[in-house]
Amino acid sequence: MELQLALWRGVYLSKVVEIEGARLKNFLHFQRDSLGFMTSVLHLGDIVSVRSSKRTPSYILNHPEAIREVLISKEQSFRKGRSSRILRETVGQGILTTEGKKHDHQRQSMLPAFHKQRIQEYAPIVIEQATRAFDEWQDGEERWVHRDFMMLTLTVIMQTLFGAKLKEDAERVARAVEETIQYTAKRMYSPIPLPKFIPTRGNLRHTQSMGVLHQTAKGFVQQQEKRDSPTLLRHLLEEDGVEEQELIDQIITMLIAGHETTANALSWTWYLLSQHPEVEVKWREELDCVLGDRPPTYEDLTKLSYTQQIWQESLRLYPPAWMILREANEDVEILGEPFTRNSIFMISPYSLHRNPQYFDQPEKFMPERFAPEAVKSIPRYAYLPFGAGSRSCIGNQFASMEATLIMVLLAQRYRLVLAPAQAPIQAEPSVSLRIKGGLKMLVKSRSDQSRK
Template structure:
């Protein structure tokens, strides 16, 4: 510990009993942004009896997630998600987490992603067909809900070789309920036992029952089947403990499947919803995106080999993830004293690296509130610290599916740009809802307009003149 470390960073005083919990509940994004602006990159605040330390500087975040990661573990607040996520990758720790991560990692290797692109574009194509009558009739629809349907179908297909189309509405409603009720438990000063017959508890348990039924049916069908699918579920089911030779129980499989289904579709759906929201607000970016797509693809379906040439498309998605990172908050508990930003962080404290605030730190992002995909050009990114941008977390616990999410985002954006432009329904209110993930609180009510390939587009040529 450095000798000049100060005892405690500055921060808002808050209520004598509740601390800053009322502000955190009422407007979390506004509260966290304001305290960074007022107090700096390390801010102390209180949620009831808990002391928390908000981190908004890349150096401090890197120390927590990489350099001194052994000193930090998932918080008790995050453990309140255990009724829905169990001991899956998001919440497990230590050797057990390392084993599960090692078993799951091959399913997300680049070579495997290349083989998944066709399955993804097929499902995107089905969604576009479903939207065509809505475009022809100018009928408004909730694009956020449609994207959730799409990403759930993609997650089921690419990770578990499952067709979830018939269950998508039921599952989507259960996911929304589970996230909302779990978020209330995370923010509760004292979470009450789920055994108490409260309305919120009944809703949460009902949602978990729905999701459990779907997941256990998936596992049961695979155990009964005679074929071996090349997917994540097969990898997990076929693994054997090195010491005992035993495979994973259905309960263990359930926790991993539940975690990956929720993480794999909820976050990507939200990221895409925010991307389309930003595009309709910035027609010049939307037009440039379409020009690149038509220049590279014409009207053919993109494949994995096309992704390196859809560079502006990738930057659009990167910039949307900067402004609206679905995983907008990270939290860890310090196992021993540490020093962050020159301040002493006592053992047992909760540190909160905040991608949403970090991505708006003007020391690392010029005009941080503007939507500027070109800020991710190599020449503009070279001097930026690696941990100034954390849409998928960082360190050894970085999201295992980040490569899949980025590929999925590029493919969806390119295929939509070939067919539709979305416009918000006049008067529809759009604001972020900071639950476990960052989602549009009231959905995204839009109308869709069909587009056709511009006459000057070079069809299926490989012209790359849109880059720059």
């Protein structure tokens, strides 16, 4: 699609379109239904002004080229801004919140832990932990699978990146992570968050949860100092000039960001599969053809093309990072339009992935749109499940490996259908995009007959 820039009878048509309606009305719409609001303005134009304050005007970017400029070619002109300031209250100076040279250094320090060779080494841990988890499932039972996925991905991230195994404290750490995520989300999307020093019930609970996470992180550091295992934590410990607090901040960052997003994406994937049995049938045919009765290995992932397509399509419909925020740190041009310093830019992968200009029947679950030939028609920056640029998700390849192995191991043993008591499915935009109220599913063993 060409940019919405035209010269009609000598009149310049700006690519910035101002949203209609009163400012308060639009604000309340966004607060009430953020996903619906972002999707509702897709058709208005490439850049939509939401008529916020003059000091910090806000814009929604709907065009891949505008997104490329902000996240890639002109990224030095932008900072994360308010989202980082709120997150910093929880994760300190972790990779999610630092800016500039500090962030670049942290990212370079962590990259070796996510190289292809290391990801391949992590695969057996994923397989072992997933197999152990699914051994506890029983035919005919109902399970809150979002909790199962949370515990599984938390266990994996701790063992692979920190060389730690959860034992009796597993539930306590998981609850602390969950509370921290909910607290952070409320503050991030509240127009005026209450100061942390006010002793509200939420603030007090958050302080307790952060105490658990800090204690856990310190324990990881102490354990790793006594070992010589090649983990991310070991690599960070060997860095010159890294203080203990920065290590703790990075551990808490990875605990929160490194498992919750994958777990939520897995929940959405199984919900989608339960609603599209024809996709599940086709998928199981691939699994039986490639694997038969044996468990998957890392080397099998490249052969499981339809598995990858299901994962990619699930991320299209329900991207964990549903919103990306940037603030201009200087006057800047986007698509040739001038914007002042402190302007706020919103990029919503959730709504972008539903743009009919880039995706045919965008609300439909069609894994085939990511088949090798079909995927070529998707513009590069119209699909952003992991963001883009130097602040894209550092663990995207790790997360995809982990998720697809878990998907395969589960599908080889069970079918999942929505439990009769499951509430209507609603998307809840938190720190990542989750299923409101959780996902309860009925477990059905996959009998030998179902393989034929």
